[in-house]
Amino acid sequence: MSHGKIREDKTCLNCGHQVEERFCTHCGQENTEPKQVFHYLFTHFIEDFTHYDGQFWKTIKNLLFRPGKLTSIYLEGKRQLYVPPVKLYIFISFITFFMFSLFPLMNFGSNHKETAxxxxxxxxxxxxxxxxxxxxxxxxxxxxxxxxxxxxxxxxxxxxxxxxxxxxxxxxxxxxxxxxxDESTVISGARNAKEYDAIVAKNPSLGYNISSPFVHKFFELKESGITKKEIFKKLYEISFHNLPKALFIYLPVFALFLWFFHNKKKWWYFDHGVFTLHYFSFLLFVITIISILIHTQKLVNHIKVFDVLIDISYYVLALYSIGYFFIAHHRVYHSHGFVSFIIGFFLFFINFFAFCFLVVGLGLISFLMIH
The missing domain is CATH 1.10.287 (Helix Hairpins)
Known part of the structure; x- marks a missing residue:
C-alpha cells in the first residue's frame, strides 16, 4: 500500500469526482499529494507489485512451484488474482538486468599484470x-x-x-x-592475422569469409596480451549475460512453435503468448538465482561444503527448468500424458537448439565489439 500523504481536498486530481476515502471510486486514482520525494519514483513501482494484498508474492510462489497454474487461471479469465504476465515479465527482466549490471560475472581486459x-x-x-x-x-x-x-x-x-x-x-x-x-594458437594453419589473410587469399571460400572477422578479433585480443583461456571465458560471460536479451527476442518465436504444434481452433496465438511469458519469467528468475549462486560461490570458494552444495544447486535448477516445461505444458494444454510428452519433447528440443543458436549469435556479435 502507498504511504503517500492523503490530500485534504477531496476532489480527484485525475477526473474531478469526489473522493470519499483514499481511492477515487470513478477512476481508481489515489488521492495523495502530487509532490513527493525523489525516491517515490522507484518505491511506487515496487509498491505496485508488493502491496498489502500479496498479489506479487502469490504470483511468484505459483510461478516457481506450480508450473502452468498462472497460465491456466489467466486463460480462464481470472485476471485480478495475480500479476498480469507482461507486467510480471518486465519486472523480473528489470531485476535480472539490474543484477547483471551491478554484479558482473567476470572482469577481463582491465588489467593484465600477470599475462604470459x-x-x-x-x-x-x-x-x-x-x-x-x-x-x-x-x-x-x-x-x-x-x-x-x-x-x-x-x-x-x-x-x-x-x-x-x-x-x-x-x-x-x-x-x-x-x-x-601462452598458447601459440593455430587457426586454419595460421598463427596470426597476417598468415590467416594469406591463406584466405589463396583459398577464398564462404566459410573463410564468415569466420574471418572472428579470427581477426581473436588474434587481435591475443596480441594485446589476453590468453586463449581468458578469451573463451569472456565469450562465456558475454553469452550468459545475453540470455535475458535472447529470451526477449525469442518470445514470439517460442509462441509460434507452440502455435504450430497445437489445435489452431482451440488455441489462439494469444494463448501461447501467455504461456511463453510465464515460462520465460520463470527462466529469468532461475537465471537470476544462478547469478546469485555464482557470486556466492566466489565468496565461499574456500569452504568446500558450501562449494559442493552450490554445484549441486546448479544441476538441480537445470533439471527443474527442463521438467518445469513438461509439467506446465501438460497442465495448460490438457493433452494426454504420452501425447503431451511427445509434443513437449519436440517443442523443447527444437526451441533449445534454436535458442542456443540465437545466444551464440548474440555472443559472437558482442565478441566482435570487445575493445
Missing part, C-alpha cells in the same frame, strides 16, 4: 641477450691483449649467467606452453 610472455616478448629477450653477448665477445676480441685474468674471469662469469638466464627463460616458456598460458 608472448612470442614477441620471447624474441625481444633473445635479441637482447644476443646483442649483450656479441658486445662482450667483441670487446674480448678487440682488447684481447689488454684483458687481465681477473677481467677474463668476470666476462666468463657474465657469459655463464646470460646462458643460464636464457635456459631458464626457454624452460619457463615451455612450461607456459604446456599449461596453456
Amino acid at each position: 610472455p608472448t612470442l614477441h616478448d620471447k624474441k625481444k629477450k633473445d635479441s637482447i641477450n644476443a646483442i649483450t653477448t656479441a658486445r662482450i665477445n667483441g670487446a674480448i676480441k678487440k682488447n684481447n691483449e689488454n684483458v687481465s685474468k681477473e677481467d677474463s674471469a668476470t666476462i666468463a662469469k657474465i657469459n655463464k649467467t646470460l646462458a643460464e638466464n636464457a635456459k631458464a627463460t626457454d624452460l619457463e616458456d615451455e612450461l607456459n606452453l604446456d599449461h596453456g598460458i
Whole structure:
C-alpha cells in the first residue's frame, strides 16, 4: 500500500469526482499529494507489485512451484488474482538486468599484470641477450691483449649467467606452453592475422569469409596480451549475460512453435503468448538465482561444503527448468500424458537448439565489439 500523504481536498486530481476515502471510486486514482520525494519514483513501482494484498508474492510462489497454474487461471479469465504476465515479465527482466549490471560475472581486459610472455616478448629477450653477448665477445676480441685474468674471469662469469638466464627463460616458456598460458594458437594453419589473410587469399571460400572477422578479433585480443583461456571465458560471460536479451527476442518465436504444434481452433496465438511469458519469467528468475549462486560461490570458494552444495544447486535448477516445461505444458494444454510428452519433447528440443543458436549469435556479435 502507498504511504503517500492523503490530500485534504477531496476532489480527484485525475477526473474531478469526489473522493470519499483514499481511492477515487470513478477512476481508481489515489488521492495523495502530487509532490513527493525523489525516491517515490522507484518505491511506487515496487509498491505496485508488493502491496498489502500479496498479489506479487502469490504470483511468484505459483510461478516457481506450480508450473502452468498462472497460465491456466489467466486463460480462464481470472485476471485480478495475480500479476498480469507482461507486467510480471518486465519486472523480473528489470531485476535480472539490474543484477547483471551491478554484479558482473567476470572482469577481463582491465588489467593484465600477470599475462604470459608472448612470442614477441620471447624474441625481444633473445635479441637482447644476443646483442649483450656479441658486445662482450667483441670487446674480448678487440682488447684481447689488454684483458687481465681477473677481467677474463668476470666476462666468463657474465657469459655463464646470460646462458643460464636464457635456459631458464626457454624452460619457463615451455612450461607456459604446456599449461596453456601462452598458447601459440593455430587457426586454419595460421598463427596470426597476417598468415590467416594469406591463406584466405589463396583459398577464398564462404566459410573463410564468415569466420574471418572472428579470427581477426581473436588474434587481435591475443596480441594485446589476453590468453586463449581468458578469451573463451569472456565469450562465456558475454553469452550468459545475453540470455535475458535472447529470451526477449525469442518470445514470439517460442509462441509460434507452440502455435504450430497445437489445435489452431482451440488455441489462439494469444494463448501461447501467455504461456511463453510465464515460462520465460520463470527462466529469468532461475537465471537470476544462478547469478546469485555464482557470486556466492566466489565468496565461499574456500569452504568446500558450501562449494559442493552450490554445484549441486546448479544441476538441480537445470533439471527443474527442463521438467518445469513438461509439467506446465501438460497442465495448460490438457493433452494426454504420452501425447503431451511427445509434443513437449519436440517443442523443447527444437526451441533449445534454436535458442542456443540465437545466444551464440548474440555472443559472437558482442565478441566482435570487445575493445
